[in-house]
Amino acid sequence: MKNKKIMIYGAYGYTGELIAREAVARGYHPILAGRSAEKLQPLSEELGMPAMAMPLDASETLERTLRDMDVVIHCAGPFSATAEPMMRACIAAGTHYQDITGEMQVYQRAHTMHEEAKAAGIVLCPGTGFDVIPTDCLAAALHRAIPTATHLTLGFDSDSGLSPGTAKTSIESLGVGGAVRRNGSIEIIGHGELTRTIDFGRGEKFAVAIPWGDVATAYYSTNIPNIEVYIPMSPRRAKKLKRLNAFRWLLKLSWVQNWMKEKVDKSVKGPSEDKRSEQKTWVWGEIRNDRRGERKIGRVQTANGYDVTVHGSLAVMEFLLDYQGEGGYFTPSKLCGFELVEQLPGSSLIKIGID
Template identity: 80%
Template sequence: MNNKQILIYGAYGYTGELIARQAVAQGLKPILSGRSAAKLQPLANELGLPAIAVSLDDKETLVRTLQGVAAVIHCAGPFSATAEPMMHACIASGAHYQDITGEMAVYQQAHALDAEARAAGVVLCPGTGFDVIPTDCLAAALHKTMTSATHLTLGFDSDSGFSPGTAKTSIESLGVGSAVRRNGKIEVTPHAELTRKINFGRGEKFAVAIPWGDVATAYYTTEIPNIEVYIPMSPRRAKKMQRMNAFRWLLGMQWVQNWLKGKVEKTVRGPSENQRAEQKTWVWGEVRNDRRGERRVGRVVTANGYDVTVHGSLAVVQHLLGYHGEGGYFTPSRLCGAELVEKLPGSGSIEIGID
């Protein structure tokens, strides 16, 4: 790929706009794209960038738009609906694909397209933001210290607020439940069924398992067959989540989903720059081999989730602009190395010990 042009799709969304602005600050001149020309053009005019409005439903136009583009940063959710058509368009046009999703189904879709992407020489690397760079890199680093590990547990403690896109993704999981990996297979579990106490890095906290993307991606990175991901939650809120299990059938109905997502659009705006600057994230991980009685714990502190997403996605796209390796599906750590998270602004070093 000699042409070093990149395209940001969904550039007028909360996170897409942050990425577009930082890309310009780094000297890049991306093409801005998305469904709506009316929403796209003001940002393009302000940043002095080209803009192309195109629907993901218009496959032929989308493929033509990507001709000559070296890499796409896909920021338009919900990715359960938008990722697959963009991945197919990237494979057809020869553009590397990355996105900022945390949705497990998207990782599974990308993994299923591995052979097709490899044949086309195209990299598919979903999850190049806070979902899942920090946890994926920590998982890879932990696995390196214990290649015989049979269990991997990850988690993070963050004060970051939700953007509209992240809130909508969370709503989609309400009607499904949580998820873990057992003996190599993903299992759906009731909300807040699994709980434990974890010191993420600022004191021990009650925590619950959530359907985070690493249930898929960390397995692709490490092949550890048993994986869980946790976040801190008050016992009172966990009880509310458990009661919600009785209504999962209702929460999964399309009209309820649409109603809840409509409320998000009216009320959720995402954290301000000043709010983001004050927020950090404590990422924790544990590998075990119970048969041998072995255990290792790792931690890394990062900037807030949105800054990690902005700088992480641009670090990956810079890597892809100089990439000469094989195509196929990659997790962030498999593409860029476990040290990727340590290179991001606001991140510390991965520290691993027995506790």
């Protein structure tokens, strides 16, 4: 398995570099790839791994290169622009695809490409990091507890800081609004529109619904028609967030988006290793069948989001290197089972009960 060929595209980004370093530490020899040869060179020289610079719009070159690869871990955002070209190149080349996106539209697009991937015999599995392994696995475990569920609510509480890529993804959502699933369809709602009090695992906190990827992926994993996802937020901050609804038209303009993202590049750095080691994440879920009056709560604790992304991506990669099943689109829990999150360093077992 260690001799199989892996490409990490976007290896010089904050999270891509963490994944590359851990892959090398485990004895793998990944191809470090990305759009900039200048940014790839220092990491390539330090790790002693080959580097390959190529733009995603060079489709023929990309496909030709990918024919020699068994798995691609795609780490170069914004995934709303980069995921589909890489997925299409992987389908054409016969290479398994995974990425670390949290962008809902990427999950939706991958889902529409299921039959193409199946015909090619390759797996498309976006979201093999903190977005969305912990919440997706918890959703799948809860669904086993109440298979007839009508409502699923998920959430997480974390002290983790943002990487530049995650901060930019958050900026993109400012001009769109929140999102929930109602009766099987995704609905856009206002920022701060839905709130509730949740005990994620360390006491009750005021929480706000956010447009997290599980609004798409948890539906693909469970077929539960009503889904919401929450994070803790102070009531004061929630009120400020709600005020942004009047300016969503402005916040979606490209020049405003670019200006905010430039500020991120100048000011946001990913957390250090010491900082990450201090940070834990509490993941919570509630599943209900309102017609039968059934309700259960699930919880799992994980390491910080970036360590989950590193170890989760490599766990899925290792699964795919030995994969003999059908191709197509998969969520992490549909591909590897809900136990995947429990197997990651720093994770607890999933606990489901009534409280």
